[in-house]
Amino acid sequence: MTGTPQRRLVVFSGSGVSADSGLDTFRTSGGESLWAQYDPQVVCNFDCWEKNFSLVHEFYSRRREELGQAAPNAAHFLAVDWERRFGAELITQNVDDLFERAGARAVLHVHGYLPALRCMSCGAQWLIGYRRFSPETDRCPKCGRLESVKPNVVFFNEPAPRYAEMWRSLESLTANDVLAVIGTSGLVLPIGEIARRSPATTILSNLRPAASPRDRDFDHVLHGRAAEIAPDLDRLMTELMDR
Numbered sequence: 001m002t003g004t005p006q007r008r009l010v011v012f013s014g015s016g017v018s019a020d021s022g023l024d025t026f027r028t029s030g031g032e033s034l035w036a037q038y039d040p041q042v043v044c045n046f047d048c049w050e051k052n053f054s055l056v057h058e059f060y061s062r063r064r065e066e067l068g069q070a071a072p073n074a075a076h077f078l079a080v081d082w083e084r085r086f087g088a089e090l091i092t093q094n095v096d097d098l099f100e101r102a103g104a105r106a107v108l109h110v111h112g113y114l115p116a117l118r119c120m121s122c123g124a125q126w127l128i129g130y131r132r133f134s135p136e137t138d139r140c141p142k143c144g145r146l147e148s149v150k151p152n153v154v155f156f157n158e159p160a161p162r163y164a165e166m167w168r169s170l171e172s173l174t175a176n177d178v179l180a181v182i183g184t185s186g187l188v189l190p191i192g193e194i195a196r197r198s199p200a201t202t203i204l205s206n207l208r209p210a211a212s213p214r215d216r217d218f219d220h221v222l223h224g225r226a227a228e229i230a231p232d233l234d235r236l237m238t239e240l241m242d243r
């Protein structure tokens with residue numbers, strides 16, 4: 001056998017994957033949710049985060065504590081299994097570390113990483129884990145500033161520096177490759193458009209049919225909770241990758 005190029009698999013995921021681990025976002029927030037207790041336009045807004053410094057850190061401290069209590073589910077473990085078996089490239093809009101805790105080697109977090117802080121003055125990034133932020137101990141370890149320390153999460157109105165890598169990965173897919181989109185509303189990134197234009201075989205796994213992304217833009221569609229339909233998704237993927 002000669003020269004068959006390696007089939008690539010890109011897995012693009014969103015909040016639906018982590019919803020089954022008890023984490024949600026402002027788009028899905030119910031009455032009990034942390035997101036229902038804060039105004040995202042105040043605590044996740046790049047234009048005014050410095051003005052709301054304490055509130056921003058209070059909200060993100062609580063999100064980290066919530067993340068510390070959460071555990072990866074079957075959908076995270078499935079993606080990690082694909083990383084091992086097929087060399088899957090994992091791209092996620094999620095800021096949690098549940099893929100990493102499921103054993104992932106490399107995850108492209110296009111919207112940032114919740115267990116880390118970032119200094120907007122000198123660019124330093126460091127881990128805080130699931131701890132609360134403290135003005136006493138969480139100054140920038142490199143330049144010593146406090147007021148420029150921000151959760152390492154991409155806010156509204158803030159550039160997302162890792163989009164370039166994401167576009168490179170998505171736009172270089174060929175007809176030989178597979179793109180799986182799991183648990184995302186497609187409201188932030190036009191993933192339905194990307195799938196429709198992509199020469200790759202495309203799979204959509206979402207809770208239910210939605211206006212965005214549209215089922216008809218994908219070659220294969222599976223509905224249901226990501227963690228519950230993981231075995232069906234795995235069967236389909238194995239068939240596509242082994243063909």
Ligand SMILES: [Zn+2]
Binds near residue numbers: 119120143144145
């Ligand atoms: Zn700094």
